[in-house]
Amino acid sequence: MRTLVKELPEKEGKEAEIIGWVDVRRDHGKLIFIDVRDRSGITQVVFTPKDKELHGQAEKLRSEWVVRVTGNVSKRPAGMENPKVPGGSHEIQATALEILAEAKTPPFDVTSDGREIGEDIRMQYRYLDLRRPRLQKNLRNRAKIVKFIRDFLTDKDFTEIETPVLGRSTPEGARDYLVPARLYPGKFYALPQAPQQYKQLFMVAGLERYFQIARCYRDEDTRGDRQPEFTQLDLEMSFVEREDVMKLNEELLINIVQTLYPEKKIQEIPFPRVSYKEAMEKYGTDRPDMRKDKEDPNLLAFCWVVDFPFFEKTDEGGYTFTHNPFSAPKPEFMKDLLAKKNIPEILTTQYDVALNGWEIGGGSIRNHRPEALEAVLRIIGYENPKENFGHMLTAFEYGAPPHGGIAWGLDRFVMILENEPNIREVIALPKTGDGRDLMTGAPAEVSPKQLKELHIKTEK
16 A cells, blocks of 8 residues: 655554655665655655665666655664655665656756746646646645635635636626637627626525635736636625625635744734825835835735725726726715716725735625616716626616625735745646747637637638
């Protein structure tokens, strides 16, 4: 039965079988040493010349070959331990070796930090790049964060619900990815920019507390903290005010850091709050970096930014929303919204949470009254809002509760906690900075037959 490397101390003085990759092979005269790596750590295996056949097999081994090794477990000699890695306190005196798979020489070193390697070749061979300890740590810690979120919200009586990936194209601030509907020529689905409308409809349905680890898709220019597809923690709550949503999310963020990253220090609890106006005047940005010591990688300075303008002028002279068309105004501005007057002065219930100069989440209390949502849509230029948002307006006519929520940029949050420079380092299979998948070659052309079935013609 297989033993993981981290379990070897429990097998001291006994026989054990380990399976993994050859990390390094070293010949010391007659002795051959190989380091075997599995998901739990690295350990040293010793081959002596007493068994000529076994020794001969070991001579053939190369880095990244996959092997099964059986042998006797013992402590490493005093002074020869490697306390930096799990399994570094013990070694195996090999009695049997099976080569499960040989390997070509990798195009780069998979045991290094990887930062010295060009991103294009790392993305092309991402399945090799992911073997490096740094990336495996990032992905495993990301999984722990997701599990913590699920457990926390489930304990708070939230229901995890999946929302559709194929939906209707509605303007929500970014360009949609469109999917042609083969059975309905000339019509298209859209991939969701966010589950915003679905989660609000769950509130109309009476579910009251929803969350999801949601995939989102936006056809926009990429940068270090953006990808064509990304992951959100998405949640919505009924019968709440702004303070209720902010309090719950602050509690969750604090608990994640204190439980999973105890080496990190939160600069100020409760999180400080600044208005949008104050943030812009004092810091020149609506996602201020409030760290008192920017050289400390373990210092986390959270803050809330509130009291955003609801609307801003467009280049064409009209208005657009600053954050979300489904947001409600602050209560004292509802009359102006319904009357569509004093538009530049209307403030929204939007609340953003920033961390070390990055926006990691944003939400609002929503317009649950159809006339208020319709007023917003008309202000931003929809002469007939029911053409695009009829399903929302109709749903709100059937007893919609007051509700609000938030969405976190999960990739961005993990990036900061792991001290990484961009979100590609905490996503298993990301796109490059210009939106390509170099490993599979996407995006790619498709056959004329596929295009014909979809009633689509492309231009050169």
